[in-house]
Amino acid sequence: MSPDDFTASHWYAIGRFADFPEGLSRPLRLLSQDIVAVRQGKDVKVTRADGRPCMVQARYGHVWTTLMDKPRALYDMPEFLEEGRRLVTAGAIGVLCSGLRAVENFLDMAHFPFVHTGILGIEEHPEVEKYDVSMDAERDEIWATKCCFFQPMAAATATGGQITEYKYRVPHPYSTILYKTCPIREGAWDLIGLFIQPTEEDACIAHSFVLVFDESNSDTSLLHFQQNIFLQDRMILENQVPRKLPIDPRWEMPTRADASSIAYRRWLKANGVVWGTAKLAEAA
Amino acid sequence: MDSVVSFAGWMPAGLQNAAETGTSVRAVIFEDDIAIWRGQDGLARAWQNRCPHRGMRLSYGIVRENRLTCLYHGWTYDGTGGCAHIPAHPDLVPPKSIRAKAYGCVETGGMIWVARSESSEPPPQISGTWMPCRTMQVNRSLTGLAEVLGTGKANLALAMGAWAGQLRVAGLQGAVLLAVQPMGARGAMLHACVTGPEDLTRASDWIESLRGHLERPIAA
The missing domain is CATH 3.90.380.10 (Naphthalene 1,2-dioxygenase Alpha Subunit; Chain A, domain 1)
Known part of the structure; x- marks a missing residue:
């Protein structure tokens, strides 16, 4: 089952920055989909199984990604x-x-x-x-x-x-x-x-x-x-x-x-x- | 002896000593997840293995006197399944509608037997004195005792329905009461009782070899 729109529209934490060592591709799961995260310098790049990139942001000590092209804003703390x-x-x-x-x-x-x-x-x-x-x-x-x-x-x-x-x-x-x-x-x-x-x-x-x-x-x-x-x-x-x-x-x-x-x-x-x-x- | 032991009726759910006084244990029969617990009064009860409040398995519950307390929030059920106490609200009398769903539960032949509450089958009555020997988990789906024993030997068993029977095993002085508890894709449990302590060791060895036989890989 693919996620409903509300669930799909959010950002999700996938780990801390330190969990992504330089050069190591990490296969991950999010919302029943395969994604791959890899550190490139100061950034973590996340891609879907078909190679399309996901948006990424670093906040609250964690790396966040989303499967939507236009996600809702991540909440403020x-x-x-x-x-x-x-x-x-x-x-x-x-x-x-x-x-x-x-x-x-x-x-x-x-x-x-x-x-x-x-x-x-x-x-x-x-x-x-x-x-x-x-x-x-x-x-x-x-x-x-x-x-x-x-x-x-x-x-x-x-x-x-x-x-x-x-x-x-x-x-x-x-x-x-x-x-x-x-x-x-x-x-x-x-x-x-x-x-x-x-x-x-x-x-x-x-x-x-x-x-x-x-x-x-x-x-x-x-x-x-x-x-x-x-x-x-x-x-x-x-x-x-x-x-x-x-x-x-x-x-x-x-x-x-x-x-x-x-x-x-x-x-x-x-x-x-x-x-x-x-x-x-x-x-x- | 009653012959219907399919899940429309009574099913073996474990050896009597699997649920000791003051404990709660889990039994799976096909897709039914069941908590079996024994109060200080010695009575075994079988309930659907989820607390009506938030779905926690009651097989993790705590038995005090003749009541079962759910591990999650301490909701406490009396011996009939009615909710008697909700600790978060000590002054509240729990509504009668809050009940654990009970199965029928009897003990005979050294084993615990359960039936869905809607079943109208009379409970099994196995004559003689039987001593719990051993339970083995078998990693194979089984559809009845005949499949366990093989077609050639099935007639050796004095059947007590599709899931239990009494048979003679070479080297044992008395008979063995063998029951199969099917767990669907999870395989099955085999439960064995004997007629006296002199047969415990040999019957235990026999049921181990039975498992080995049942788990042999079969060429496609």
Whole structure:
């Protein structure tokens, strides 16, 4: 199945600049198509199987490409221009599920006590308080705000349990960014995000990053923290049935804590997203 | 003994000891993905292997008392499949409409048997005492016990339907109860039970050789 127009119209991260060593052709998959990326000096060139070039840009520490000749603009993240932040990338991790499932899992707080036990949640504090979900109509993106959750060890810099406040942003069907209260800088937010490269309808590569104010943890310890969390998520993501995201509301049963997931599925549906989603006829 | 064990009816889904008390395990029968779990009451239950909430496999779930908790969000189901607790909303009484989809599940002949809930076939009843011996995965699609044993030997089996039968194996004191759990393109599981501990080792060797025989490459 070829991607729907909305899915096809976006830019996708395919790796960090350093992932493309000079002269080495790297065959990649994007939206069920073969592409080849090769570094040429300061640029990475991307071509399709038939040799036609794809547009490329370098942003947010990653190389982005698109299969469209006239893609929509890549969203802005002004935090990348702020002084004093550190960018740490935590690798490209292949996951056998639709990238849409991976975004939805990222938006979810209710799993913290069960999947990230002792780190992002504990079973004694499982409650998800009401939070706000809104659509930014101008930028066509979703925000979930006032998300509060008890966390025993919210970040690599945290030293004890606390109620952590989150904001989530979904500016792209395959990108999501978490804004988390910074434990060491009053009023500031640390960013954690996923740039997902959907390789097939039911398989993806997650490029994750953190953009934080943090002077005490090494890059390696930040990376280990993120990878530990993500590998816990991967075990879930690869065991959700079906691997594609069901967007028909009759199929999977949500509750109040799933407000952001409900908004995400509605937004995908309103934008005509079909690629990567499961049809009700496929239900067991 | 009832003879219909096609998937319109009852199918072998594993040896009894594959689902120990307090655990949940996965069984695949053709395209059906099934979670089998055993509560502290000793009863085995078979459910569709997906949480109604977000599709997580319930075979990864946690068994406490006689309830199964989904690993993903802790949604907890009572022994009949009804959702009893949603931790994200501790004060909410879950709507009755939230239910795990249950299969029929019985244990007889040292094995666990499941049937789709809409099946009206009576459950199998295998007489005698059977001891779980061994399960082998076979990398070959199988369409029944006759195919496992070969046409020449199929009549050796006292058939209990297309997927299970009782047979004599040279060197064993008692009989072997052999069942085939078809997994479509994933191959099949062979389950063997014996009548007593004296046959465990030899029956285990026999089922290994049976697998070797079934997995031999066949010239086109």
